[in-house]
Amino acid sequence: VVGRLLGTRIDHYVVTNFFGFKNIVDILGGVNIEVESAMTHYDPNPEFSINLSPGQQRLTGAQALSYVRYRGGPTADIGRTARQQKFIKALAREMFKTSTIAKLPDLIPEISKHIHTNIPASDLLFLMQVARSFDATGIVTQTLPGYPFTDPNTGASYWEADQDIAQRILADLFAGKTYDVAQD
Numbered sequence: 001v002v003g004r005l006l007g008t009r010i011d012h013y014v015v016t017n018f019f020g021f022k023n024i025v026d027i028l029g030g031v032n033i034e035v036e037s038a039m040t041h042y043d044p045n046p047e048f049s050i051n052l053s054p055g056q057q058r059l060t061g062a063q064a065l066s067y068v069r070y071r072g073g074p075t076a077d078i079g080r081t082a083r084q085q086k087f088i089k090a091l092a093r094e095m096f097k098t099s100t101i102a103k104l105p106d107l108i109p110e111i112s113k114h115i116h117t118n119i120p121a122s123d124l125l126f127l128m129q130v131a132r133s134f135d136a137t138g139i140v141t142q143t144l145p146g147y148p149f150t151d152p153n154t155g156a157s158y159w160e161a162d163q164d165i166a167q168r169i170l171a172d173l174f175a176g177k178t179y180d181v182a183q184d
Helices: 002-006 021-028 062-067 076-097 098-112 121-131 163-174
Strands: 015-016 029-037 039-041 050-052 054-059 115-117 146-150 158-163
Touching: 002 163, 021 050, 021 062, 021 076, 029 062, 029 076, 029 163, 050 062, 054 062, 062 076, 076 158, 098 115
Parallel strands: none
Antiparallel strands: 015 115, 029 054, 039 050, 146 158
16 A cells, blocks of 8 residues: 555565554553643543643553544644654664663563564564664654545544655655645
């Protein structure tokens, strides 16, 4: 889907899910992040309620999941996507700390249950070697320009990337240039 959207070939992928998200964050001992504003959402199922205060803090797994799921505020899905991108960078900084090595016996089984990839094992070993000098500040994230969409059949709402724009900006994205998502 990503390859078709961007008009390019995608050789390798890494897919993750939320099922192990809380456990991975908890094994790491939390993740430091600046919560931009108060985030509250009531849900009859307490597991889905959100109640985060603004400010710099170390989020537990449950709090981190609330942070990346929150879609309140004026930018709704776009704000949520921006928070998810911010969180990925914070998580990467945490993962590549020297102190994480001692947590690997607990971390690796949890990651292997919830992350799937087609990257060959030999390449993964090489990537682990490269990870020693990895700088998380170099991660570039981008939400493709588009528009909010609600599926008339399911009622699911999500951000629909503009396919024409996506294909035109691909080279810029790989060069590290990013774009404002909400544009006229």
